[in-house]
Ligand SMILES: Nc1ncnc2c1ncn2[C@@H]1O[C@H](COP(=O)(O)OP(=O)(O)OP(=O)(O)O)[C@@H](O)[C@H]1O
């Protein structure tokens with residue numbers, strides 16, 4: 001199902017949580033909503049689910065206006081940040097709930113429901129845990145129950161709010177793969193919220209970056225990482241060294257640093273250079289290496305420029321011995337934005 | 340030395356603990372246990388037979404029956420109301436919510452005697468509806484309906500007060516999950532909200548029941564003290580006592596105490612079974 005969000009506004013009191021949000025989600029897409037805390041990710045997701053209603057704008061499902069349709073009528077699967085499993089029901093009852101509350105001829109038979117629960121438990125690799133209560137499960141298992149409960153009603157959209165937020169790094173990684181697998185197996189249009197850029201870039205087909213209630217950029221993980229359209233996106237997605245300086249005549253200057261800045265208007269500006277875009281270059285500017293340590297296949301270098309600015313450089317492992325004392329570096333790529 | 344190092348930072352020295360706990364125990368013995376023991380001692384002063392005889396007569400049995408009937412109406416009513424009110428307050432936002440919360444607390448802040456007088460003022464012969472009620476031969480004051488009304492008023496807040504903080508603490512996430520899976524509001528209430536508060540509800544019902552059976556002030560005003568007809572157990576105790584029938588008075592009082600003890604035992608059992616329900620209602 002396609003989802004269109006058209007200039008949606010939402011205010012809490014006098015504080016705008018969403019302003020003029022436009023977003024098109026294609027059928028079967030896996031989209032990440034990425035942004036810092038308080039940027040309106042949850043509010044946008046809840047608006048799509050029908051748990052929150054916008055002050056202005058429209059939400060369309062397959063071209064049909066559902067802006068004020070109730071959550072119960074939208075056929076969305078929602079996975080809550082804290083899972084919101086029904087504490088007093090077993091895992092199987094939790095998963096069956098959405099089918100069990102159906103009325104009349106829409107309601108599947110007991111056997112059908114049991115079969116569906118069985119299939120879903122298998123899908124998320126929880127076979128045999130149907131009789132447990134949520135309190136008897138680990139965090140990762142609860143997460144899987146929440147996911148299969150949302151999938152049980154065969155939703156046309158799956159919405160997940162920070163699905164892995166409360167889990168440790170290893171479990172996060174494996175559940176990420178799992179979500180991708182489940183998405184590919186069911187083909188359901190999926191939107192998930194995260195403030196972890198690595199998660200968004202690794203998992204999603206496209207990423208929408210939110211800041212202070214507005215969408216800054218929508219694009220594939222490569223696009224938002226390599227061609228950030230705004231200073232915010234550049235600073236938020238991926239590692240970046242940030243420099244405040246001046247643009248004059250197509251060149252950015254900050255201390256000894258010179259960067260090409262074609263097309264940026266003169267005046268104060270901000271430049272971002274990714275750590276891996278700094279390379280050793282005899283024609284560059286001098287920095288003092290404070291520390292170079294090898295991490296897996298990479299060398300991470302902490303250095304200081306002549307004017308005291310800290311600079312982070314990422315190089316290959318083989319280059320580690322060359323980062324000693326004072327070295328000269330240059331930026332092979334930079335993003336410059338007028339202030 | 341070793342013993343001292345095992346002490347937790349917040350733990351007081353032994354003499355302080357003994358002093359504090361001892362004081363509390365002595366106080367409880369003086370104001371709670373002693374009077375309770377006295378009730379039973381007085382009731383049994385002329386032997387068990389005399390006590391049983393005092394209970395096993397028409398007037399006393401009528402009082403027991405009326406007390407049980409009153410509780411049987413007031414408690415379910417207040418349980419249903421308390422459940423609705425706390426659901427509305429804890430899970431929904433609407434105008435006038437603070438007012439509703441204040442109103443629920445009203446019976447706690449108004450003297451029970453005043454509560455009784457309010458009903459006399461409204462339904463009594465000289466009251467607002469006095470003429471209408473007389474014309475239609477409806478008796479409320481000095482009759483069972485008045486007693487039930489007064490009891491309902493006084494025991495109004497117990498269940499709601501118990502459930503509101505519980506429901507607020509639980510938030511609305513589970514309800515939202517249910518709704519997003521297509522459940523209607525009513526289904527959500529019965530299948531998600533209510534089961535989550537069932538222990539708290541039982542606790543509130545027990546407290547409500549204890550008060551409903553023991554209420555004196557408000558009931559006294561509206562009852563009219565007609566023996567065998569509008570006397571509840573507490574009122575009957577007073578009448579017997581005023582007639583110097585001490586064995587009778589204390590025997591009925593002892594029975595009332597036993598009902599209260601049963602309630603307390605049930606309450607304690609609940610707390611053991613379900614440690615989370617310990618009374619949080621503010622009163
Ligand atoms: N029910 C509410 N009442 C008042 N303000 C709210 C409410 N819900 C959200 N807000 C405000 O709206 C803004 C956006 O909130 P939202 O929960 O959408 O942020 P978020 O991006 O999900 O943040 P996080 O990553 O911390 O979960 C915040 O400033 C928040 O304080």
Ligand SMILES: [Mg+2]
Nearest residue numbers: 041042043161
């Ligand atoms: Mg959020």
